[in-house]
Amino acid sequence: MNLKPCPFCGSDGFNHQGGIMCSNSDCFMFNVCASEQFWNNRPLENDLQADIGDLNRENIGLKSILKTLENIDEYKVQGHECYAKHVLLSLRDRLKRIERGKK
Ligand SMILES: [Zn+2]
Numbered sequence: 001m002n003l004k005p006c007p008f009c010g011s012d013g014f015n016h017q018g019g020i021m022c023s024n025s026d027c028f029m030f031n032v033c034a035s036e037q038f039w040n041n042r043p044l045e046n047d048l049q050a051d052i053g054d055l056n057r058e059n060i061g062l063k064s065i066l067k068t069l070e071n072i073d074e075y076k077v078q079g080h081e082c083y084a085k086h087v088l089l090s091l092r093d094r095l096k097r098i099e100r101g102k103k
Pocket of ligand 1: 008010
């Protein structure tokens, strides 16, 4: 298992007689030996990473909708009102799916 950086100072951890300690002598984890499972356990970070992933996917979806919306007026100018309305309805549907957290 790869060791994550020290949860308190960000320095490298090292294995010392089966436990993990911080390599930074100024960090209180320098003198504390933790199990590998404890050292690498970051539930808040994991939740935040999951949230960031969700937000990135949502942002990509919204950018795609925005890009399509930019072309709606062009369809209308070209006399394709019906197609513009169809695109708008499909965008509303995509937006609802994004709001529900689905792709
Ligand atoms: Zn540390």
